[in-house]
């Protein structure tokens with residue numbers, strides 16, 4: 001179930017490292033290729049370099065097939081990379097191992113909590129196995145750490161979702177690892193429970209201080225859990241940054257589109273006086289922006305979040321980036337209403353939090369919509 005992670009020292013040569021590498025995880029030039037059914041080569045991980053400081057919670061985020069699981073499996077030693085090196089921190093002089101938490105936790109249903117947590121210890125290679133008393137002590141320590149001491153003799157089916165998650169965590173940490181890898185552990189769990197489990201996981205990780213690498217395709221999960229997010233596309237990291245940076249300063253169209261709900265408009269730079277904000281020609285007309293994150297020769301898009309736009313029934317007196325449109329649809333979604341508004345040939349998604357209460361804006365109504373320049377960012381169109 002839990003396989004010890006192996007550290008790759010040289011290209012294609014997995015082995016346990018006995019010397020002390022840098023803290024956390026250091027990945028350099030990692031590449032992993034597969035052949036599909038027809039023999040065509042797929043580059044699942046493409047020359048990825050990345051450093052994860054000890055104690056960081058890093059999320060690998062991207063759509064299905066982008067290579068995030070393969071990257072994680074390389075870290076776990078479950079795949080042998082074609083090129084590159086991985087260094088995992090551990091305790092001096094000890095063989096380095098990583099713990100892994102799988103989808104739905106993959107706990108043994110017929111074993112008690114104590115037996116699940118102790119499994120990697122009791123099944124370690126003979127040369128590394130602790131004595132019986134030490135194993136019992138280690139299990140007790142782990143159960144205390146993860147607040148499971150009272151549940152030691154229960155079976156997984158007798159536990160709450162949060163308790164099951166803690167068993168999976170304790171089991172992942174049983175081999176003495178400072179690094180825990182998570183392969184979409186919450187993806188098959190219903191939404192309400194998932195929210196609570198995310199919070200619990202984040203709290204446990206802060207408290208216990210292990211380094212976490214967590215794979216998901218769910219942007220909400222990524223934003224909530226991560227210290228930093230690596231957004232992955234076609235086996236490469238397209239942006240690495242704190243959650244708030246990824247959200248408010250996406251590097252490219254792909255990131256803006258994948259993380260959060262954005263209106264994306266193809267854009268061309270227009271000449272302006274130096275004193276003025278940069279101005280871009282879009283399908284809506286000229287649009288002023290305050291953040292430009294692209295070079296002169298790039299194909300460009302203006303990205304703006306759906307919740308940054310405002311919508312009114314009457315024309316405002318003066319507002320930059322303001323247009324007249326027609327409401328195509330509106331959907332009440334609790335704390336906000338989602339409007340789709342057509343301006344010329346452009347359909348805009350606008351999330352209104354009811355502060356301006358445009359309740360009379362129904363399908364077919366004329367609406368005034370706009371977005372302030374501070375809420376617009378120009379990025380490279382890598383679409």
Ligand SMILES: Nc1ncnc2c1ncn2[C@@H]1O[C@H](COP(=O)(O)OP(=O)(O)OP(=O)(O)O)[C@@H](O)[C@H]1O
Nearest residue numbers: 034035036042044063064065066067068069070071
């Ligand atoms: N064992 C394998 N043999 C052949 N191709 C593989 C294998 N494992 C992964 N791939 C291919 O490598 C690419 C990356 O797959 P990977 O599972 O890492 O993506 P992912 O982002 O984790 O997707 P998902 O979220 O669907 O698991 C895909 O094109 C996939 O088909």
